[in-house]
Amino acid sequence: MVLGSILNPINSSMLAVALIPIGAAFGVPPSRTAWLVTALYLATAVGQPVIGRLVDMYGPRLLYLMGTALVGVAGGMAVFAPDLSWLIVSRVLLGIGTSAAYPASMFLLRSESERTGLRNPSGILALLSVSNQVISVVGPTVGGVLIETGGWHLIFSINVPLSLACLVLGALRLPRRSQLRTDPARGVDVLGMVAFAGMLTAFMLFLMGPGVEHAYLVGIAVVAGAGFVWWEWRNAEPFIDLRVLRGNARLLATYVRQLLAFTTSYAFLYGFTQWLQESRGLSAYQAGLLLLPMSGAAIVVTALTGRRAVVRGKLVVGALVQIAGCAALLTLGPSSPVWSLVVIAAVVGVPQGLIGLANQNALYAQADLDRMGSSAGLLRTFMYIGALLAAAANAAFYRHGATTSGLHGLSVLLLAVAVLLLLTTLADRSLRRVGRAVPR
Template structure:
């Protein structure tokens, strides 16, 4: 049996377009060339800027507060401001990528990141520092949805399916960069001062900008009078010259009902992403806080204890990228959330190190599998002319989970992290993992297709 959603994740649902460009009219480009290093280098570099900046600031907050004479409640805005800007910016930039062209949006986002890094590095006051984080959130929000739109367009241009491992690389770039963010931020703050945490974005964004201008394919102009463009799945594939010209939409002959089915499948995917990362962020921030305050670890040693979580997330992301199906990895992710939450209920301030390492590693499994699985589902379910917006909304659901998680941690920890607070976080995780598992198993869009 074959999984229709997984097949669509690796094969364009609408069928291959007539090959164009360097591949020639009769010879489609080889997959290795179509999705080679030149195309992927700027996409990967641009896509890691958002997650690395979301975590890199954590180890610089104390120094920033000391220099500007503000407390923890104020410095927390440096985290929230970027998450809020990213949550709004991801679908907005994705929609702009669908309308104006993904390469243009990618380039504009990289330029905004340069500006944000300069503002933050030179900010004379705390308010301007927050403003730089807002600009940084908007600028970095452009890369991922634009990258997804570019991959879909390249697949249709060359007549080659986007390889699953190529999508997995985007996911791995986000997971890996988020994992090394605190370490990188601490190193920069310790050696060059906290302003280097902002300034480092300038050379990184310039590299992404140069790669985009040199190697990303040019945006294609919309066909004049193409009324079907931008009107959901029913009009997909008819809005761009040379990309999907005259092809059936993902809704196929179903028309509007088909578009409704695809929209429903996407909503379920966003819900799975949001619920999964609500639990993951509760653990990511709550566990590290508990390790320092209740277990007595230094920030450096707490980061080392969290390392198995990052390693497990990276390994599972690679494994998920090589998996043909989507339903099975997402089911394992939900089960791992439940198992990890159960283990957290047994932890205490006197727990041995091996128990802490294993508990963290358990939560790395759903990070990797859910990221690649839901990304593949979005790629399969989104209409071709709406890929950017769909990918942006996927990230928005993730950031909404992070914002809710931050509020929950504040409620359960109160004045400080404790064993009872960690156990409450574990109960929240277990309570959310069960409906998440049911949602995954009941989603018919993820079920393998039965042979006719």
């Protein structure tokens, strides 16, 4: 379960230092390589709920093995990619393949909980969370080392041995369907999937190339989105259960905060890293090292505050530090000293350790217990949408390269997003009660 769960974060984090080398290899600007990010998260945003439903129907073993095998195929395709389009297709396959491990793990944990009567068997949830954070820390540095050693192709080739290891361990250790309680009677909401995928794809196509000539894409996204909402509200077995939001404005506010926070987080990860390489003149390896303080700060903050269930203070502090980090980006230039880059990376890591955990705690306090699984899945969907918006922002401001003026423009946008995050947090008075002991 741990090995399968790291496939997505390692591919996300390593790519941050590979976008500039890939663009140089194919002669394309960052606005084009941003599709490598978009393709992964589009596929994941749609693929994870789909595979989650299939896991409930057919058990985790089959879906885990198929998904991790697809990761190896995608890695092999990327190594021999003749052009950027081929590489984008491989990222789509990679996104679908990496979507299997999380729902498979949740299914197995639930089954083990039913068997043993323990709510959290052996603390595996904590192990899964820590392993993902650690991989996010070392991913850019590992990617930089691989690129320095043998070129950008190596960051994709690592998927082949990881896939083989998952296949061997999965075949040996995962229980067969006959040993588990599955629900093959549950249907698959194909129409909801198509409408959701159409809405996101049309919207992202417009954001990646905005203009009057592409305005029809907005119309397609609106129509697909309206149809999606109409259908999901009426479907007994929806693709994404929007009924978790019925009369629950507090939960909707948490989803909005998740989207805002991760838009800034992902835009910084990819935008700052590209600027370090193209305008500051650092190598992929050096850029990867400079991201270590960011992820290190996130882990330290999580360790120090993770036991406290109170969320409002975490969200307020996280939003304020995000504002400070975005403002600090406006001071950077091609000759900025390395120490200032390290400080900014560390500062931006602080809200990453505060906000995600706080939103998760808020969700568990606000969601209907009968729809907790759907509510948690929707939180991840909003995170992926934030990643998609971040990719579109990077494409818009780096249309002619990862320049300092582009970084400053991106920083102004992210500053506005961070301020909006702060305002939505302050306006939500219900957060004062989340995590606080109720007096007798």
